[in-house]
Amino acid sequence: MNEEMSYMLEKKPEKLFRDDGKRLSGRDLFELRPIKMKVGILENADGSAFIEWGKNKIIVAVYGPREIHPKHMAIPTQARLRCRYNMAAFSTSERKKPGPDRRSIELSKVIREALVPALLLEKFPKTVIDVFIEVLESEGGTRVASITAASLALADSGLPMKDLVTAVAAGKIDGKIVLDLDSAEDMYGEADLPIAIMPRRKEITLIQMDGKMTPQELRLALGKAIEACQQIYEMQKRALLERYKI
């Protein structure tokens, strides 16, 4: 319970904005942290990607479609998508005990649910597609960074996709809607709203919220997040091109 909290024990800042109206990190309301993506960085995996998003460092591998064990897990009409979100022991301020906890079990599910709509699972009946996510360093927003990288790894693996999936968090801190919360903003802010879309048709494949927002604030936050996704989508496409450029 409250596992996220225990990762960060720094003191609560008095406020989350500076006198010049910028956020403590110097960012504007809707400014993202620096993002770097690299596709195809692993030898063994069928597809892979690495993302640096602020201080978040996440690596994703895709294996499959491949045979599933035990066999009764196979779905006759489509591939099973499995997702495993895992944090390295050294990825957090306090060492994280290895192995799944309740938070990572939930995140594995919501990430899978965010990716499923982009895939044509019915093309590979009875098989499994595994998405392995390793969070090497975390600093707020690992789930959206994971989804963004995972969709690159899926594309890199050559699986047919309806679109990439692109994700970002909006949120509310000191009463204002902002984008892309870092750890402190996530912890001491009022609300966190991670979303993922398939940018081409702006379909929302992830939306979660915790905190407090009025429906009006939510509408604004959602709109801003969808806009930002377009920007991240461009980076994703560039990263894919980079991979196949000679």
Added chain:
Amino acid sequence: MNEEMSYMLEKKPEKLFRDDGKRLSGRDLFELRPIKMKVGILENADGSAFIEWGKNKIIVAVYGPREIHPKHMAIPTQARLRCRYNMAAFSTSERKKPGPDRRSIELSKVIREALVPALLLEKFPKTVIDVFIEVLESEGGTRVASITAASLALADSGLPMKDLVTAVAAGKIDGKIVLDLDSAEDMYGEADLPIAIMPRRKEITLIQMDGKMTPQELRLALGKAIEACQQIYEMQKRALLERYKI
């Protein structure tokens, strides 16, 4: 170890009988707590029953005969009967950590062994019949209440049975043989003797004892318990009729 004890930390009473010779609950030596039974209370299960026995509240579901996984668990000549006795976290004075402990593993086995003789398992080779017991509230005597309810759920599921199984505990408190111990009597009494029978032929399918009894006391206690089972058997039959009455 001593798991039962840790559920109840009230102080030991000076004696377990009142001055008028009645038990602390006001009951006579061989008087049972109030018992209510209801058959067929769940939608999904193939058979179900709910029992209130004193403050004990127990719900039982039966699923099967159905396919068994993994397949090598199948018995070629008969159905496998599986039993799972589980206590809800809120069923005890101190919150019980979810999941099986040594006590519930043993009880699952003895309850299964108490039910097996009533079933015609050889009629359903290679299948499994699952009996799931959820103790929602406990106050002494959950195993006998569970067996009594489980045999109703089995009957409700339509499985052919040689007879119902009916159970009650006898015991010894402050030197006297009594029936149907409550928590305090179980804890501070000298002996507990849960038994189950198939009432038609008075065959004993459960007998356990802890505490101290002479063989003579045991004979008396056993006889009284078998008598009481006839009374409970009538309630079981009424509960079954109730279920199918229009």
Added chain:
Amino acid sequence: MNEEMSYMLEKKPEKLFRDDGKRLSGRDLFELRPIKMKVGILENADGSAFIEWGKNKIIVAVYGPREIHPKHMAIPTQARLRCRYNMAAFSTSERKKPGPDRRSIELSKVIREALVPALLLEKFPKTVIDVFIEVLESEGGTRVASITAASLALADSGLPMKDLVTAVAAGKIDGKIVLDLDSAEDMYGEADLPIAIMPRRKEITLIQMDGKMTPQELRLALGKAIEACQQIYEMQKRALLERYKI
């Protein structure tokens, strides 16, 4: 971590040699503890052996070749050898919690790797051969005693073998190379070098080291250990003969 250490909390002796140059146990540098072996001591197992080596008491059972579950564990071209090194709760100074720990997982693997070269696993494709090792009492050197007994149990089971496997530990205490360290020598000495060989061709199937040795010391220790193995090999052969003597 450091699990071995926690088994023994006696105080560190000032030195590990007496004034007369003998070890604290009265042994000479290359003198082994008393060793007794008995083959075929279990009814159910296909092969079994019991070894007393100093105060170490170890019993080994072999089952197989037999069917493997789950079936996808089967190797098409050979038998799978499984090894389980397990310490009884009462085998150590402080009670050992039952179940595998990291040390026993590693030992199970190194013991298996020490035995594999002696077996003709390709003769029994798709099956499993199980070697179960129960350490009933431990006092330094359980892995070499286990290997020595396990190869007897394998032979007793009638499996074709290239040779027996014979094991002993060399080590370094107070600067001197010795053989067959007991607990105190293992704990307070400078190095421990367990080895196993197939004596006929002097092939080394186990070599591990922890501590500090120069390459020259290692050469001496290894040579002495190989010599000692010849002596133990003779005991093994006698124990096997004893088994089949009328």
Added chain:
Amino acid sequence: MSGIAATLQKVYIRNLAEKNKRIDGRKLNQYRNLEITPNFISKAEGSAMVQLGKTKVLVGVKLDLGEPFKDTPDKGVLITNAELVPLASPEFEPGPPDENSVELARFVDRGIRESEAINLSKLVVKEGETVWIVFIDIHVLDHDGNLIDASAYGAITALLTAKMPKAVINEEKIEVIDEWAPLPIERVPIPVTVGKIGDKLLIDPNLEEENVLDAKICITFEEEGNICAIQKVMGLFTEREIEEAISLAEKKSKKIREEILEITKGGDE
């Protein structure tokens, strides 16, 4: 049900939805019959048996003294757990909580936590050392769809009707005395689950509907009109559909809050 029968039913339910109809005769924005029985378990400090149509969930609240989290020494602790016991559905298996029960527990927990439904500051016995731990245990008994809403209604009802004993510090020792007060509950977060079939949204899907949904989302409101938790559980939504779902959920959450307050008020008398 599987194979052709399942496919036929899927088609049937989808066709009904197109005509704004549902398999059990409800309107798209209609909840199933909701019955809540508080104080079902006398050994629990709070409890509620919830029947939502044929879905049955029992929730218990237990209190225990324990240590606060290091980073919140001035607050009590809330722990929410859900057991999808195999009694409740042929699909549930014994074993440690799987992703569905973890998601269920965590989403119910978030609604209560983020709305600050429990004033955790009032659960401190000795700052930094001893606080009350509130355990919410969700025990699903019969699964006919929409477990999240049923569980959340059970949880808030159990909290609203729970009794807390007094803990006093007596010569450095903590004693629990036999004086009981309600838990400090300050808000009543109410989730409403919205399903999507084709381009239709419907609330409170039953199990047959859940099996054919294109998407599902849960939205939790508190009384001031704030959203305090959202979880898209499966599928995809357009921005417009999200807004529509929010507005559907907002209306319904008010009615259900009223029902629960009515029930729990009654329970106090």
Added chain:
Amino acid sequence: MSGIAATLQKVYIRNLAEKNKRIDGRKLNQYRNLEITPNFISKAEGSAMVQLGKTKVLVGVKLDLGEPFKDTPDKGVLITNAELVPLASPEFEPGPPDENSVELARFVDRGIRESEAINLSKLVVKEGETVWIVFIDIHVLDHDGNLIDASAYGAITALLTAKMPKAVINEEKIEVIDEWAPLPIERVPIPVTVGKIGDKLLIDPNLEEENVLDAKICITFEEEGNICAIQKVMGLFTEREIEEAISLAEKKSKKIREEILEITKGGDE
């Protein structure tokens, strides 16, 4: 053995029973050869190797200082554990204790606990804070039937021969000093297992017999003639059969208690 061979053996054993005979030539009320070697393990405070026919069980008793249970601050703690290690039988699998080993451990534990064999009040070092914990660990080595009796005889022998060091409080610190005394064992509970084939009762079934038994019950007696534990392990009995089993067990338990007291007396000299 399986299939037809098993069926034939079953018929054979049942036919023998009808004629009051057994597959290994014993009478119905005859125990197998029982050999008990105390002090088998020098690292354990107490231990016993038990051979009952071809069944072999090793039991060790270890002592450790620890906290008492909250509800019994004035008593030491008894913990009994059984390992059915896969070395002992092709039927046993590695892993955490299954229902058979749990039942075995708990039944042996109950006999010792309910007879008050160990005077737990004498195991207190500092009331409410530090007591001796007695661990009884049952390690089954070869399974040829009747593990419960063999284990219980090993446990009580190990207890009777165990040595306990002295623990003293020295300036608020607890020190264990090198003075040894026997454990405070005040009673010798002895279980006897009775099997039923058709309408015949027999004691100490071996594994071949266990595989064809119609029912099995274990009854533990203490010296004063009290029964202190019963466990019907499988099958069903009539009331008359229970009484017959009790009287069979009572007689045999006395003889075995004598044997064990003889052995452990010898061990002290």
Added chain:
Amino acid sequence: MSGIAATLQKVYIRNLAEKNKRIDGRKLNQYRNLEITPNFISKAEGSAMVQLGKTKVLVGVKLDLGEPFKDTPDKGVLITNAELVPLASPEFEPGPPDENSVELARFVDRGIRESEAINLSKLVVKEGETVWIVFIDIHVLDHDGNLIDASAYGAITALLTAKMPKAVINEEKIEVIDEWAPLPIERVPIPVTVGKIGDKLLIDPNLEEENVLDAKICITFEEEGNICAIQKVMGLFTEREIEEAISLAEKKSKKIREEILEITKGGDE
């Protein structure tokens, strides 16, 4: 790869070895390209990303305050753990550490522990009560053979570049203050893995070679020339081969130690 293709490759690699050649063109005593990036993870007190050919391993060092072991009250604690996460190879499966990851972690740990690389005596904050615990976590990212060497190089690099905050005792309370110093690293243990194919020894086998090795051994040297850890991982060796392997490993370990010291020196500036 399996079946005939695997067999053909096996033959091919073995034939090459006979001619002192290797599948990737290396000489028998030649290491693959080694790149080490220290301080890869800013949240860890120390870290190193290691690329050994195509093998990638990330190692992090974290520090925490805790209790010393009872038998070493005057020493800090070292805990080494390895995760063979399924991202790194189609052969790895999720779940608790298996024998390969346990062997990996324990062998890396032994090299560091036995060489006394960390002066654990300098990690004591309050003797017998509070010491620094050094966690070395090995996270394998891409498995192309020789995980032990890559992991060990990552571990020692992470230790050499790790920063330790100061812990002071202030009125009986322990405070961690924002003054950082290097960990007290006093030796640089370097393992070298030697494989055997037929009668040829080669170092740093890649995955294709590992799959056809007849035997494999890892030998760890410290700078004074002492061997501080050996592990035969599989197969068998003659006495002469062991000696040859030691001499191969000794030479190579010196060169690698120089490389690592060069890298970590650079990192400090």
